[in-house]
Amino acid sequence: MTPTKVHQLGIIALIVFTVAAPWVLPLFVDSFWVDIYSEMLIWSLLAASVNLLFGYVGLLSFGQALFFGMGMYGVAIGIAKMGLGFWPAFGFGTFLATAMAAVAGVFAVRLTWHYFAIITVVFSLIFYFTALSWKPLTGGDDGLPFSMPPIFTFGEDVKLSLTNTTIQYYFIALTVGLCYTLLAIVLRSPLGRAFRTVKENDMRASLIGLNVYLVRLTAFICAGFIAGVAGSLFAFFGRYASASYMFYHVSGEAVVWAIIGGVGTLLGPVVGTSLLIILREELSHVWEHYLLLVGSIVIIVVIFAPRGLGGLWHGLVNRLASRNDGTLDSSEETKL
């Protein structure tokens, strides 16, 4: 079996599990795990947004929560203050996050490494405090709750809404799935290869004619879009928006999820996010210092498996494959 086949099987397994989760999960664990799983899927998008920048373009952002928060506020303000319906609010949240990324990106991607990391933190802090103090619009400390508009109505009787937990679950799973599909398409395109090229060696990339600044800015806007979709979904999920999700703490958590899951692998963030959220759910009420364990895991991963669990998985599959047919496949098509 070729590495590509193994990876495809892995993806199929993940899809089957996700589709079956609302029935399968309650057979083994408490049914609130279905909710937690949809939460994992949403948060994994935020980690995917960090991963796109760090794993594929080489920019470490500690400010992705800003775009997550923009998505949340876009939805909440759209519904509660502007009276928008479901889809316009979803579009508004995503648009707001993407536009914010375009504006912040113009300044941020001029810098790299620690300067880039710092400017992303600064941006998210500015808007965190703005959201906190602009009470009439954002609700400040209390956040901004809203009541869920229907996704779709037909006459008086037919009404589709996220208030139905099954619909909510599948809506989230489908949207997250679409985002990963989009990401996979972009990463396999010439643009995706340009991302990796810039990450590998930006000076060399400019010498072969790539506009490094524009490539980085494009990646930054894409990452903002993904974080924005995640934030919008999370607003629908919790029926409110709050500045606390914009804090750089949240950005930092996404970085940890991405690193543990494996930067530079498409689905690593899902693995990392799920694992750490399970840890949180299971350990936080038993042991209040459980973050010590999370910290230790991060240190171990960074030292011994710098490409995270995703990287370990790829190494394992490739090694098994090369034992079978003696060839090593290091082409990008297999790096899912």
Place this chain on the structure above:
Amino acid sequence: MTDIPVLEITNVEKHFGGLVALDSVNAAVESGKLTAIIGPNGAGKTTLFNVITGILPASAGQLKFQGQDITRKSAHEISRLGLARTLQIKSVFNGMTVRENLWIAAQSRDGVFKPFQRASKSKRANETADRICEELGLSALANQEASNLSYGDIALLEIGLALATEPKLLLLDEPICGMGPAETEQTVAKIQELAKRIDIVIIEHDIEVVFDISEDIIVMNLGQILARGTPKEIASNVAVRAAYLGDDDA
């Protein structure tokens, strides 16, 4: 060939604070000749390449490539006009395969902002990458990550990166530095073959190679052009012998 020099350097200066790295350099590179730049360490050879290719901005002066002003253009714009270079410290895309390295260089001509097209379906870039792999004898290593290559192969791949951008002028910065005798011979033969269809300017420390392959030699010292001429003229130039070749019999 046209009358316009392929590269025209007029009064180019480069200062790093108080240090003058390039001191009003004037030179025109003619098409159809293999030009070499020699000079002791610190003479400003690589700085000149950096200024020409937009890695460093010139402090003063003007640069023209095929009659077009490139003084204030950025590195990627200059590359797109058809001016390619290799770096003294060999640099390729380590985490990518040999083929992917060449592919992205070729694709840069057609543009990379195509998010919904499949990279592997880019026919022209695929063909160019394969052709250059073959041309440089790297086909057997095409699917290897560049980080697994030997030093000599990395140097070849770097030349390949430049070639994949289909340049009209190629600047080579010490292409054979650090190579063994067999690799050197092979690479020199390759450079001579390329010189038949691409204009080449080469920085090289190996004087024997320089005198062997170039038709036009520029000697630099302390940021200035000290002498210029055919290998014969340079070998008998007194100033050059004093500054660079040494006073004793050359």
